[in-house]
Amino acid sequence: MLEIAKIRQKTEEIAGNLARKGVANATEVLQEILRLDDRRKEIVTELEKYRAEMNQTSKSIGLLMREGKKEEAEAAKKQTAETKDRIKELEQEVSDVQSKTKYELDELPNAPHASVPTGKSVEDNEVVFERGDVTKFDFDPKPHWELARKHDIIDWELGAKITGAGFPVYKGDGAILQRALISFFLDKAREAGYQEIQPPLMVNEDSAYATGQLPDKEGQMYHIEKDGFYMIPTAEVPITNLYRNDIIAMDRLPLKNCGYTPCFRREAGSYGAHVKGLNRLHQFDKVELVQVCLPEKSYDTLEEMTSYVESLLDALELRFRRLLLCSGDMSHASAKTFDLEVFSAAQERWLEVSSVSNFETFQTNRLKLRYRTEENKKILLHSLNGSALALPRIVASLLENHQQADGSIRIPEALRPYTRFDQIG
RNA sequence: AGAGAGUUGCCGGAGUGGUCGAACGGGCUCGCCUGGAAAGCGAGUAAACCCUAACCGGGUUUCGAGGGUUCGAAUCCCUCACUCUCUGCCA
Numbered sequence: 001m002l003e004i005a006k007i008r009q010k011t012e013e014i015a016g017n018l019a020r021k022g023v024a025n026a027t028e029v030l031q032e033i034l035r036l037d038d039r040r041k042e043i044v045t046e047l048e049k050y051r052a053e054m055n056q057t058s059k060s061i062g063l064l065m066r067e068g069k070k071e072e073a074e075a076a077k078k079q080t081a082e083t084k085d086r087i088k089e090l091e092q093e094v095s096d097v098q099s100k101t102k103y104e105l106d107e108l109p110n111a112p113h114a115s116v117p118t119g120k121s122v123e124d125n126e127v128v129f130e131r132g133d134v135t136k137f138d139f140d141p142k143p144h145w146e147l148a149r150k151h152d153i154i155d156w157e158l159g160a161k162i163t164g165a166g167f168p169v170y171k172g173d174g175a176i177l178q179r180a181l182i183s184f185f186l187d188k189a190r191e192a193g194y195q196e197i198q199p200p201l202m203v204n205e206d207s208a209y210a211t212g213q214l215p216d217k218e219g220q221m222y223h224i225e226k227d228g229f230y231m232i233p234t235a236e237v238p239i240t241n242l243y244r245n246d247i248i249a250m251d252r253l254p255l256k257n258c259g260y261t262p263c264f265r266r267e268a269g270s271y272g273a274h275v276k277g278l279n280r281l282h283q284f285d286k287v288e289l290v291q292v293c294l295p296e297k298s299y300d301t302l303e304e305m306t307s308y309v310e311s312l313l314d315a316l317e318l319r320f321r322r323l324l325l326c327s328g329d330m331s332h333a334s335a336k337t338f339d340l341e342v343f344s345a346a347q348e349r350w351l352e353v354s355s356v357s358n359f360e361t362f363q364t365n366r367l368k369l370r371y372r373t374e375e376n377k378k379i380l381l382h383s384l385n386g387s388a389l390a391l392p393r394i395v396a397s398l399l400e401n402h403q404q405a406d407g408s409i410r411i412p413e414a415l416r417p418y419t420r421f422d423q424i425g
Numbered sequence: 426a427g428a429g430a431g432u433u434g435c436c437g438g439a440g441u442g443g444u445c446g447a448a449c450g451g452g453c454u455c456g457c458c459u460g461g462a463a464a465g466c467g468a469g470u471a472a473a474c475c476c477u478a479a480c481c482g483g484g485u486u487u488c489g490a491g492g493g494u495u496c497g498a499a500u501c502c503c504u505c506a507c508u509c510u511c512u513g514c515c516a
Contacts, residue, residue: 044475048485055485058497062443077496084496204506247472368473375480378472 001105001365003380004037017111020118020327029104036101040094047090050083057083106215110362112327113299113336119326126326128338131310132319139405141346144396145277147403148174151425154278154395166267166282173424177398177411178285180418181391182260185287185312189388192308194258194289199238201261202229207241210366212333212359222264231264235288236385243292244367247378253371254293254301258388261286278392279351285391291384292369295360298382299336302358305386306338309354312389315414318342318397321350335360342397353393356386 007014011030018026057080064073117126135141148154153174159167170178186196208214208230213221222231232238239257248255263286267275278284289308293301306322313320323339330337334357341350361380364370370378402410408425416422 041475044485048475051485054496058495059443061496065443073496080496377480 001362002108002111003361003365004033004101004105008034008037014111017114017327018108020116021109021112021330022120022328023108029108033101033104036097036104040097040101043090043094043097047087047094050087050090054080054083054087109330109332110335110359112330113358113360115324116330116336117324117326118328120328121326122329124326125329125339126324128322128324130319130321132314132317134319134343135345135401137345137403141400141403142407143277143346144344144399147399147407147409148277150407151409153177153424156277164282166280168278168281173419173421174395176419176421177395177424178391180415181389181394182285182287184415184418185388186258186260188312188315189258189287189289192256194256197235197239197242197257197259199232199235199242199259199261201232201238201264202227203232203237203241204229207237207244210244211237211240211363212366213237216332219268220266222266232261233265234263234286234385234387235259235261236290239288239290240292240363240367240383240385243369246367246369248292248369248371248381250371250373253381254291254297256289256291258287258289261288263390278396281392287388289356289386289388292364292381293384294371295379295382298358298360298384301382301384302336302338302356305384305388306340306356309340309356309386309388313340313342313353315412316394316398317412317414318394318401320353331355331357333357333359333362335362342393342401344397344400346400346403351393351397353397354387354389356384358382358384 002014007030011027011034015026015030018030023029057076061073061076064070064076117124119125142150145154145156151173153171155169155171156165158169159165162169190196202224205214205228208221213230213233217233221233223229224231238261239259242257243255262283264283265281267280267282289305291301291305310320310322320340320342323341325334325337325339337355337357339352340354340356342353343349344351360382363383364380367383369381369383371381372378398412399409402412404410404423406425408423411419411422411424
């Protein structure tokens, strides 16, 4: 959620950036928010005047009662009725204005950072660089779903039988490969200074709201209505919410946490060839990084996190490219996002395997996550997160890029201590 | 899942309708004392919001959350969440 104080200070600048993200009438929307906030202040000022008056009167009634001046006390009581009604009215007005303001703010996405290119869709994303060896095949490379079937390591039909489409079953070496990747990613993250967290896989409404899933992505989460819980779409949600309503001492910063969790996504509306195989699932595994840092350091942190994830792809011997997402392709909450994509020779396209974002204060504003300055001021921190990494697409990339002429899959050196086999098949 | 007890400030813990933002103890910060330290003494020690040029000052709200009764609620009533104990069930 954007901060009202900042909207007030930099209305035009923010409006301009919101427009780049496709918000219609950005200036008008911001001005409406400021008008509502002005109105709120007016009402609050009046409200508090009446409340102060009520407090005064109540106090004096207490004194009169004590002194035994019953009639005087009764008379004073009668006089309060009008003020009381007025307070009720004003309270209703404040709450109306506040919910209107909140509604307007909730609708607004984060404003893209100045360095984010303007654009509407994936086509406008910028390729920052490509790295890694191009895999050359002297045979016809097969897509991962065929390889997985051949080696009987991933079974979509079984998953469909026991649950439904998009819930594959990993078997034998497939299951071991998953477990190996998770351990590998977690060990690397720990070496890089991240504390490992095992969070709950369901969260309450407050948590889903604070990181921006609600109300924006309501329909994308599995919702357990009976208990009011949401299945997490990413570990970002519980891990970032660890710090909801916290004031962090400066010497604890930056907060660096990571976690492995399954992720659950309804993916309502997805269809077509691009959702084949492991490309888009309802349940998948992911190791996620979350950092919370000082505002002035968040863009360095974004770079640091992205480079870190790239080092994982290097270790897995995968050719990748870094994309700087354009204003129109970023998620609701992000101010700047880098995507990392691995080239799949078999599918002849780039697969997104990681997304690293700086949310600036968009999440921390809802989280009320602040730090205390030397002067004892409370300032909102910045939050960032990144996948390191999402398993299905990494598995797909490994299968497709490391397949051999005989159909076997070569396991990259770095992963062998974890799989304890060098090839599949 | 059933029965009971509880949820108060950084921590412990009083407080059952008015003078309670909250006794008392501990912690922490600053000052005094000291060669230095301990002890001791003194002062301070929540958050959000409103008024204001103001980091001065004044005001409002907050004692698990939300609603209600009342002139007035930490204190009474209702709903919910959480914690603990016992019983039940079960990885």
